[in-house]
Amino acid sequence: NAGVMQNPRHLVRRRGQEARLRCSPMKGHSHVYWYRQLPEEGLKFMVYLQKENIIDESGMPKERFSAEFPKEGPSILRIQQVVRGDSAAYFCASSSRGSLQETQYFGPGTRLLVL
């Protein structure tokens, strides 16, 4: 049973470009969470999605960031017009039910570097 998959593992972008981060949840999981981890800091919640629905986006920056989890295919975290401050590790996690009392399984992360 494959775990949570994220790609790319490393992504380099120049300021102003777009970054697309993909996350395929564990088989049988329909709940996806995105976190950002700045160097030397803890995980910061960004968004919680179910298939075709955004459940909680309270951690998403108001501009340039968006996320989706379509009926088919992976969840996508999209960052438009990237800036240097967006450089971080972006982790995706999934669970089989809602996050309440449910273990989250993390992907390996995508390390975004903005030049």
Place this chain on the structure above:
Amino acid sequence: GQNIDQPTEMTATEGAIVQINCTYQTSGFNGLFWYQQHAGEAPTFLSYNVLDGLEEKGRFSSFLSRSKGYSYLLLKELQMKDSASYLCDGGANNLFFGTGTRLTVIP
């Protein structure tokens, strides 16, 4: 609101016992998770407490006191590979992680 506090760094000796504390304040509580994260890697699940008391799992144990908003992770017989960050995760919907405690195990 949500607030989770952990020590930033700890150092312990190989073979020893170390206790990592976590205090939380939250508007809703659905249990408390501990995760381990090695540098450059994704977090991995260690333990989950929803009732008061101690949960033991091999060398790792986790304790919870809901009335005090307090948890600790106890690591016994420390090994060098235990050097990692330990993240306390609580709060409503378990979406709110602490900044983590960076544990360094020395020979």
